[in-house]
Amino acid sequence: MADRYASIRYLLPKWSGKLGAGLVIVGLISAFGVIAPFFTADPRDSGNKGLLAPSAGHLLGTTKLGYDVFAQLAAGTRGSLYVGLVGGLSAMLLAIVFGIIAGYFGGWLDEVLMLATNIMLVIPGLPLVMVIAAYVQNAEGLGDFARSSTLVALILGITGWAGSAVVLRAQARSLRTREYVAAARVAGESGLRVIFVEILPNLVPLIAAQLIFGVMAAVLGEAGLSYLGLGPTNSITLGTMLNDAQTGQAVGSRAWWWFVPPGALIALLGTGLALVNFAIDEIVNPKLRLAPQAARLQRKATKEGKGVAGGGAFA
Amino acid sequence: MSGALEVRGLNKDFRLRNGMASTVLHAVADVSFTVEPHRTVALVGESGSGKSTIARIIAKLETPTSGHVLLDGRQTPTRATADYRRQVQMVFQDPFASLNPFHSISHHIERPLRIHHPELSTEAVRERVVELLERVQLTPGSAYLERRPHELSGGQRQRVAIARALAPGARFIVADEPVSMLDVSIRVDVLNLLADLQRAEGLGVLYITHDLATARHFSDEILVMYRGSIVERGRADQVILNPQHEYTKKLREAAADPDRLGELRDEVRREMAGGAA
């Protein structure tokens, strides 16, 4: 009978190994980043001996300057997740505005918005971020904020929306020609209502995928910036850890416990988010899920001896 | 107020780009006709004849290059007014595409109700939705409220589309090939439904189709379109049984007629035997 949650369930990805693995990885890392800092030592306490190997006292050893690596890792995960979320969300919001409005309305609005988007696409990403970060962080009057992770996240967001905007615009343009949109207009809906009530819900899986992509890009972008010394020096992130390890000659000192954990965590986070994205892709394009599943079912049935003729199904 | 829906001198040109040059396609060329209440006018033609463009112009989804759409004798502005939308509605061809897969059935019928009758309370709207669903033979209406389009069959979806078109209280319905994408055995039911509703509500219906047989049975007047112009018009029986224009004759001859069982085969055999081997 009545199924009020059917629309939510329609949007959710179907359960699968990929989705499970991805969610577990992302969940564990997020839990680590949120909860662990409450239980670790103070990451800014440099009172320990430097470059200690992992031991009972320091689970992941210490850095050259005596900071506890495990504590730094926990704080760094939290920092990276924060940058990822803020950067990803701001990129997504800008992509929605530039992409969907351009796609639905068309005409001169489309031309103007797409001009801006194309310019952002053409300019190389990392150099642009570097230039903006360097400029902003040396600007007068910003004080502490200049080197905070929020600012870095916003910069990453402002430079990272163009790709998603193009994808959303293409989808919005395609949906604009759907008959249910025409039917809504004939019924008397206004343009904005059509966008938000009729088109946007059908774009949610795509937007979710773009958001996850944006989070990944922001985390990796921040790591890159920090490695180049342009990152948020006020905060601890996985990227700043890697930067410190680089300047502290961790590789030369064979202090693997210093640079392997943050690198591995970034890679794991990226993998987990990518797996979740694959599951979302299968909502957007159900054939990705159905075709291999269909082949599997056919193989299974023929193994059970259900098919006649020549020991198996046809084709 | 019971005037007619009239199109007068409609023209629609599309510019087709062909490399650097461009040609003009006259999709609709000087079309005029009237749809009166209580009557069905059939617009018959093949794809490319311009009939869907005319439907879109009447539904104000496209603007004509020249010509007017008149309601009750008065010219209507190019941009649709709420009043126009209340009186002129459309049933689309594809029952799978004309309903938003994300929303419930009740959403589809509620929206036009709320837009055109803002004075109704929430309960009144819900009552009306159930009433409309039962009017299109989806009973009990309350069982369909929270269902989603993909849970319904093609015939049921098209009934929902008809209910949606009736919701604002329309006087004229443009039905653009309403049954051509439905299963064969449901088509007559849906067309009968439209006919019943027309009788009950006094609707004026513009029935657009490529099927001569249903056009004949479900309309009073038939207009035959070819390449944007109306080549023949008249009472339904007249046009089918006594076609005047070449194209109408060709259409009639091409339509499948089981009474000519085996004739094509014999014709071809005679041709092969009499002609070259």
Add this chain to the structure above:
Amino acid sequence: MTPPTLRPFDPSTSSGQAKLRAGQAQDRPSSGSVPVLTARNVSITYEVNPPVDAVRDVSLTLHRGEILGLAGESGCGKTTLAYGMNRLLKAPAVMTSGEVVFHDGDGTDIDVGTMDAEALRRFRWSKVSMVFQGSMNSLNPVMNVRTQLQDVFTTHQPSLRRAGRDARCAELLDLVGVDPSRLSAFPHELSGGMRQRVMIAMALALDPQVMIMDEPTTALDVVVQRGIIRQIMRLRERLGFAVIFITHDLPLLIEISDRIAIMREGRIVEEGAAEQIYHAPQADYTRHLLSSFPSLTGARGAFVRGGAA
């Protein structure tokens, strides 16, 4: 009140008698009713959860040179059956029982189900070919017609030389009524009807004995449709192949088929000569299907809307 539908003829009238006699004369078996493709007790299931029985215990015989119409609504299993007879079932469909036998012109019987890959390659397209639903949109948009037609030969008749290939391609287009100068055209330059004729030419390339056509004219205009069907009948007279014509358009089938089989929910509900299906349908479903097609020229009566004419 339902609209006046396809009226059965009345054998007691003189025109009815004339029709009956004409029908009997026409019913002379072509090529002696020799079967060319037989399906016996075929069942095909889609192994999803829960499994869907798309074709249930279907037995069908196609005779040499005849047009067999396979009628039914969407979901009745006609396309699945056609794919099964051709060994083209897509996952997750599995043929769970029955056999399909092709009776070759030289006298041998080939069990379609047990062929190995090599035999299948020789069988496909040269003995049985298929025109798929919506196939006029299956032409490769970046290759011209000549290349695509020649593809068939390079794949199935590699011994045929370039000159022979070119000649045959021109001949094929001529056969289906397309000007051979269109060989260098690309698919988007051709109309829907012409593209469909090219697909039929491709299906005829290796001179098959059976052609299976799945809704070949459904997406086309009525006038174009008639032209293509007329062409198919001419080709049938000339080349002698048999056709399984799958569609939901029963009046069309009645007009052009020799025999008709009606499918519903995976089973064959009725099967017989076209006249018998039209004038004396036995099954309820057949009658129901016939009544869904209002008669174009039959008596008007009080039409369904009950209003004044």
